[in-house]
Amino acid sequence: MNYLSFVFMGLLYFPKMLKGKKIDVIIVFAPSPITQVIPAILLKWLKRAHLAVWVQDLWPESLSATGFVQKNWMLKLVGYMVRGIYKCCDTLLLQSHAFFEPTKKYAPAEKMVYFPNSMDATGSSIVDQTIPAALRAELESNFSVVFAGNVGTAQSVESIVEAASILKNEPGLKIFIVGSGSMLSWVAEQKAIHHLDNLVLPGRFSMSAMPEIFQRSAALLVALKDEEIFSYTVPSKIQAYLAAGRPIIGALRGEGARVISEAGAGLVCAPESGQALAETILTMKKCSSTDREKMGSSGINYFNENYDMDLQSDRLIDILTARLNRR
Template sequence: MRVLIVSQYFWPENFRINAIVASLVDRGIEVEVLTGKPNYPEGVIAPGYRAFGLHREQWKGALLHRVPLFPRGRDSRLGLLLNYLSFVFFGLFCGTWMVRKGKYDVIFAYGLSPIFLAIPALFIGWLKGSKVIVWVQDLWPESLSATGYVRNARVLHAVKWVVRWIYRHTDLLLVQSHAFEAPVAALAPGKPVAYYPNSVDGTFAEPPSPDVLLPVVPALDEGFAVVFAGNVGAGQAVEVMVETASLLKDVPQIRFVVFGQGSRWDWMHEQVQSRALTNLHLPGRFPVNTMPGLMQKAGALLVTLADEPIFAMTVPNKVQAYMAAGRPILACLNGEGARLVGEAQAGLSVPAQDAKALAAAVLRLYQMPSEDRARLGANGRRYFKAHFDHDKLVDELMAHLRATSKTGEDAV
């Protein structure tokens, strides 16, 4: 089977699609990837690449086609808009030329924001007579309004029209949350919609490798560390972490450690300084291969989302990573993500953006007997292996690819 994956984000950027591509290649699938120049999350083009010009390279057996891309910049709405639009534009014109000789049984679009990245996938699919699958990771236009990037009703209506067009021209829509099924189906009547959740690399569920040198993070090795890992942005409502740390600053054994960066990292750093929050630590980003070991040192793992209806339907990918890591989870969010943590009996959930409730939950975990905390972590890991195991989900994806491909059962 020959598959073209279209994703604005790809290695060395750290996204789920990387592990999926590697596993598909290992299973004998011929994979090509149409992507942009890496610039996430720093907002500048990664060393070894340049924004303009076409670039091809091999990665773990997959052929990568990189089109020009405007870097997103740091906390710049204009930069982000140009970043989004440039991938659509260059994907349509340069990307189509770069894959002109390719023949594909199916095209798979990794639908992180913006969903517009599916447009080049649909155009290439139309040219080549290939079926197209879109894996919807975020609901648009709801995500735009929830994060505050766009509030204008006319603009949101126009975006919704484009999203409806994308969905209606897709052969299969995969959704990362059960709560996405109804809103996606409403914009794509008659189109098949299937639940296909995220996972993480299996190393998150294994003891740290002795070959991986973990960075020294003193705040993680002393006291009770509450760890947040991932994007530090508007959607994560990081204000609740600052407020919770402020409420608990008189409990010196409790420390908050934030691994990651994003548009709100500078603001958090300013708050740490202005409020003298010695219990809130921002060590930044570290290589992805160190994250399983760092997470497994935590007393608890924290996931937060803003109090918006769209985020109540979303399952942040860090929920799966936290379950795999086998540490108790503190879920400060609403809806589907909180439901999963509760169903797995993997930790404690409190309403989104409720700092007082989160502080109480942190204290409850801190005061809990260690064997009870260990039980919560074990429950999460058991749930991960039953529902989100990487290999199991890759097998499911291959079944979707085969069933949807233009050659159907004849594709091998």
Template sequence: MKVLIVSHYFWPESFRINDMAAELVAQGCEVTVLTGQPNYPDGDIFPGYRALSIRRERHPAGFDVVRVPSHPRRRGNASNLARNYLASIVNMAVLGPYLLRGRRYDVVFVYATSPVLHALSAHVVATIQRAKLVTWVQDLWPESLEVTGFVRNPQVLGAVRRLVSWIYRRNDLLLAQSEAFARTIRAMAGDTPVKYYPNPGEAAFSAPPDRSQPPALTLKPGFNVVFAGNLGTVQSLDTVIDAAELLRNRPGLRFVLVGSGSRLEWLKEQVAARRLENVELPGRFPVTAMPALFEQASALMVSLVPSPIMDQTIPSKVQAYLAAGRPVIASLNGEGARVIEEAGAGIACRAGDAAALAQAVLDLADMPADRRQVLGDAARRFYDNHFEPAMLSRRLIGMFEELTRAAPLSAATRLKD
């Protein structure tokens, strides 16, 4: 099976698709990745790369990475972000077919983080290759534009919806990262089949922590509730801070918010203004440091703002938390809460409800240690059965093989309504 992965983000940037590409190779696939120059999350092109270069490199896992020129994201500038996306989409569509000349692929596989418009580039390549086109939808458009407030004009949102529907209908298969995503996508996809395919856990979290080195961060004694990841607008951090304030007088209980993001400075200001000695902001650490950190946590916390699109999302940290085998506190609605409850891995409470979050923390803190261990063990079992990377890669290859055994003409080369 020859697979071309099209992704806006890729190694050495830290995204799920990195491990997936390596796992596909381990399962016997020939893989090539078409991507840009790495510059996420800080916005600057990584050392050793150049923004306007064309580059070919060999990944240590045994596959080729073909890079087109990129416009760096930089920081705090919406126009630079737009140029970053546009340059990536255009350069992959225009330069991609030339750079991949002489190669043939069975499947073009799109890792469709926001925006899904990168599937346009893949559509061009798949049409020329006469390959099957599969898009793995990680974010819903135009819903994300609307919920973040980035676009409010109904006419613009309607135009985006029509474009996304057009893209969906040019695929041979659409994969959705949650069951709720699948239902929303089907309403726009015409006769293109849609299947649920969750984000697998990262390889770094599947293995036990490396005990040959001291942990990058050592937590203080007590009941430590750890949040790890992006500290942004959709993580409902005001709810977390309000819950911490409600629990400020509980001895030995603290919230450890690990990571960085657009609301980090706001968090620092709130912790200082409210004098919250039970909130710690240690900064960002590499993914490889997370297993040792999670192992020290009394509970792992995930939170999102309440909104229709967030309710359909399974945050990617959920898989990492389950793999860690620790109890999970989920301040979520919808799909994320469903996973935690179905796994029997912890306590879910209403998104955006600080009092409910504080009570969930108290319930876990007051729970006997052996009962918390039962929750953690259930979390790991659920991970192994539903999110283990090798298992999911075998399932993906099976879907690819089923597609290639079907009608020889791909959806990318067929005229669809």
């Protein structure tokens, strides 16, 4: 109902909001669901504008991988819908190189352009006293591994809990899951059942608090399920982790793992394996502080070369200008 209400309200109100205004380009930032593009298609026709969709998620593959849709006939219907939506788009901005091959099933290659996620690193400076004193003290007094963001089915939180169980007797090491999501209550139950005092669930914080949490962490953790669809994507938190200048532990395959390794910004292990994750966390802990600082510095350098907001904004202008001129 939430997805459908956005489509309905968009079709009803967006044309009124833009009445009398000349529009050159319409850009849709498109994580799930892809249906959010539908109101933009109407605007494209009304305004005779160029429609660019920044594809963050592969449909219908992501529906199947997360288990929300499992019946083949439904997935085929979603596939037809995706093909129709992409047909109405002029440019598909793909956040990962690996997105090209699966997207070719639904759209011609000439519509596709690689355009990764970016972030404004100027907002990454530390503002002290933005997190509770108790949390600050706990982060600083331990080798703190922080997972931040959505705590959902795609994030393989089961392997994080398993790793915490394996490491529960490791002195001075704690894993923090900062955020919220559909799996958070399950994680809390497992923490209580297995008496995982080394697993900390501080809750959700504003974006302004994240730089302080990151900087007081020993390492930052990103994890995904071991599904082919997730090997195509680069989770946006990787850019945030790189910009933070802290070493990264990646329990994932594919593009996300490639970025971490190529940047020299951390260690990578197999996804959905609590044992592999626990061993990698211990390996990171045994690294010298100098080695971990080098990983963090390499991450910042890689971010500045590939994901800086100013750099990416200029490139987006170039891409859209070239496409408008070609039209």
